[in-house]
Amino acid sequence: MKKIIVYSILFLSFFSGSLSAQKKNKDAVYQNPKASTEKRIADLLLRMTVEEKVGQISTPLGWPMYEKTGNTVAVSEAFKKTLKEEFTGMLWATLRADPWTKKTLLNGLNPELAAKATNAIQKYAMEQSRLGIPILLAEECPHGHMAIGATVFPTSLGQASTWNPMLIEKMAAAIGEETRLQGGHIGYGPVLDLAREPRWSRVEETYGEDPWLISKMGVAMVKGFQGTDLKSGYNVVSTLKHFAAYGAPEGGHNGGSISVGLRGLNQFYLPPIKAAVDAGALSVMTAYNSIDGIPCTANPYLLKELLIKEWKFKGFSISDLGSISGLYNNHYVAANAEGAAALAINAGLDADLSGYGFGKSLVSAVKSGKVQQAVLDTAVSRVLRVKFSMGLFEKPFVDPSEALAKVRNAEKVNLAAQVARESLILLKNKNAVLPLNKNIKKLAVIGPNADNVYNQLGDYTAPQDQGNVITVLQGIKNKLGNATQIMYAKGCDVRDTSSNDIEAAVALAREADAAVVVLGGSSARDFKTEYQESGAANVKQSEEKLSDMESGEGFDRSTLDMLGNQMKLLSELKKTGKPIILVLIMGRPLNLNYAAENIDAILNAWYPGQGGGTAIADVLFGDYNPSGRLPISFPKSVGQLPVYYNVMASLRRPYLEGDAKPLYSFGFGLSYTTFKYSGLKVGKSNTAAGGITVEFDVKNTGNVAGEEVPQLYIGHKNASVVMPVQELKGFTKVLLKVGEKKHLTINVKAEDLKIYNAAMQWVNEGELNIMVGPSSDDIALSAQLK
Structure with a gap:
């Protein structure tokens, strides 16, 4: 009570300071809160x-x-x-x-x-x-x-x-x-x-x-x-x-x-x-x-x-x-x-x-x-x-x-964990290795991002007090308690190759029933980094010990490969024959070709913030069914770039070395359950804004409840200018119980279907190809609309 009174006295003293400043110009229009904003501005400018x-x-x-x-x-x-x-x-x-x-x-x-x-x-x-x-x-x-x-x-x-x-x-x-x-x-x-x-x-x-x-x-x-x-x-x-x-x-x-x-x-x-x-x-x-x-x-x-x-x-x-x-x-x-x-x-x-x-x-x-x-x-x-x-x-x-x-109170901490949960994207789940059984006896947690507070947070982040951030290792420990033997090894750094403990990490994986390997990148700034006047980092290719930072303002890349000894660590862990779950903490799409072909499960977390470890543990052990979907495509190589999904309509031939398709496309993301789409109906909207109405059904055909993200894409036909083969124009997120089917409607305004034509004018024209599905490269339903 005494503390509150002190604060009140201080607050009132500041308020009195405001009054003293206003008294110098007490009759000025700009100091009169009853005057209109425009009159206050005009009066102040004159002075x-x-x-x-x-x-x-x-x-x-x-x-x-x-x-x-x-x-x-x-x-x-x-x-x-x-x-x-x-x-x-x-x-x-x-x-x-x-x-x-x-x-x-x-x-x-x-x-x-x-x-x-x-x-x-x-x-x-x-x-x-x-x-x-x-x-x-x-x-x-x-x-x-x-x-x-x-x-x-x-x-x-x-x-x-x-x-x-x-x-x-x-x-x-x-x-x-x-x-x-x-x-x-x-x-x-x-x-x-x-x-x-x-x-x-x-x-x-x-x-x-x-x-x-x-x-x-x-x-x-x-x-x-x-x-x-x-x-x-x-x-x-x-x-x-x-x-x-x-x-x-x-x-x-x-x-x-x-x-x-x-x-x-x-x-x-x-x-x-x-x-x-x-x-x-x-x-x-x-x-x-x-x-x-x-x-x-x-x-x-x-x-x-x-x-x-x-x-x-x-x-x-x-x-x-x-x-x-x-x-x-x-x-x-x-x-x-x-x-x-x-x-x-x-x-x-x-x-x-x-x-x-x-x-x-x-x-x-x-x-x-x-x-x-x-x-x-x-x-x-x-x-x-x-x-x-x-x-x-x-x-x-x-x-x-x-x-x-009110700053960083329990409500906001819980909200941070919820945003992190919904952001997690399951990219691969071979033989349903995930979710892991909570009764697992021995679990190895490995990798440079498994227990690194700052690597988990991304650029534009302030220093953190101890205990504010739940890492992946801590999140798993909190989830499983003492019933499971949890063994940890860093294995290697994100960038530096001067030292590593890959052998120790592999030894732990051999002992364990499964290994969670946390790799990727980092935007964590350190006090050795030099900065430009703009705040962007000056990149150093060589120094005694490299920082982990490979993303964040100033850290442009010429490749998208994982740096340091991370791929060596991952390939050595694969040789153990144990189930390997790769968790990615990073700031951009990286080269996942090896992981996509060889690793049992891949969970993408980007930089999940202070509640990331809690969210990742919830997904790994099935307390939350992953519902994240990719907002950006993953290329197979930098030679494919640009590889975004909404490319302009044109003939795209494969390369000599491979196709031109991304490894993972925009909108992609797996679930622990499955969904079926049916009953597409497309019509013109009856609202004053015009546009189109798209109706369809989605059913949970799997064994657990889950959230699906139906996505509505359009393609323009007979337009006066070249347009993308696909454009996202609507989406929703729906929770479905086991066996549940819901009828969904997505309305798109006429304004949102316009083309900026050759005369530099916004117009509605041409026919529309309507596409609905769980991702840009997985269209379940389609129809034409003239």
Whole structure:
């Protein structure tokens, strides 16, 4: 009780600080909550200098802006200097902790201290700035708030593998709540890039290779983040990444150029962004790449014509970190920093993530006439509109006690495990080796990812307190208790080959009744890694001992083979003759040819987050029937790339060395039961929106209950332009008891069937081939619709 009273006193003291800031301008319209937002913006703009306006749309790095001493936290001298000299209106990643920021469990902030830190920043800004404007705090939130003590969910590939937008919306609401309770206002995410190049280092951050699935997941994230009331104190603004076409760079090089025409851009790459904008997203981040020679950070077609004019976007756009500077030091389309700032804002970019892309350079560009005042005012008004919409002028502070109680509480920990369960994809199950019997006497658990906390979490993850993360080994131990003898050996590292204990691992497997082998990759950053200004890692091919990191921003690949001695370990274990269950923890599709041919069972987990070990154990021992489906195809070799399922209609001959088909196709995933499809009926919708209605039956024909994911694909016939052979246009997830049959209906709007034709217009035309089945390469039912 005493502790709550202390918190209340502190909270009230912060609130009084807000009042003192407002008293300096108490009669100003912008300080009147009863005035309309537009009148408040107009009044505030009239009072601001050019320097103050530029400060509002500049976003310096946030983590240097506080100082922690024991259990107290205050603003740093760096923040005081930044506010005084740059009139800062936004900060990014204030609460971020990782090897790049050099914030650890010792010098970083737990949720309670994080709330105190953001309160201190707000209090100082509102009291010490001339106009008392609150700070807008943006945080990284792709699979959890990237802050110490926050809940870690599966990365985006895992989220997409659930094929359950309702679950993802619930997850996003939890992430948004944790972020807002600690003082954050903007959550960077979701990443809506169409991932058509698995060599690219950031595939793990995406929802895969299909625009429709990405759109559904993106909309779920936006709704979960933003809720219905941004003044609730539990929601954050969603920043969509990356605008646009970032996920298929030439050669897989992160930030590299992309070859795509205007029609292809509109038909395939932009719909997920538009869907999220239509859902109300209030922030969009540009991409590092160029499209047809125009950098996305200074592309008026994207930022003005599409985003504002056609899509009626109501929020603000922001650069990716350092991408404005990249206009002159990477793309070479500007002569200097001032020219880059002018090029970007004149193209329609509103805000700068870095603090130096705009800053003094933009002030100079305005004063020299390269940027008109009206252009600057438009950009500033869009940022201020978000601040007023969130109620920050009236309620800039948060309650540290609420952050302490609700961040990573039991409900969110359980939710993380549930998302992980639904994300797991059973790729192979020869002779029904899974699920394993819980009465198994001896079980070997082997591999570099079997008991490695950070390898399980993916990129954009903060340091973890001991016990926060359940590894595969711990999850199995928790499941089986002491009745089973569980033997563990690491076997090898993910990348390093300087040492291994393969022989010891093989010896354990020979003793055991079965072996669970956990291999794959890692995005775990370490303190030896060097980082670029953008936060991407600098890759080292040789050093005394290689880190496990082979995925995550900056770690592009030229092959998709498992690295280090992992394949040697797997092949030696195969020789024991014991049942081998391969569990994959990784950030991109890897070469599974050997495993697909030789290993008994394969369970794909991507990066399953803090509850991954619990979820994997539940599936391995039959307490959960796997329901995950692939959001991206697995190639047989890099020579097949691109190998995404929705290729343009054309003649695809086999290669000399083999066919052109993927090893595992988009939508694929096995179950411990079987399903039968029947009774397809297709008709035109009677609704005002038009479109089509597809009805069919699905029956559980196996021996256990399970969830099926029926998928609806279309193919265009007699269209005026070449279209993909298949396009996902609907799906559902249904739980069926043994012997149960359900009648399902999927409605597709006419808008979602449109083609971007040769005249660059959206039209409905041609005949449709309707396909329904459990995956893109397993169509159970089909029909034609004219």
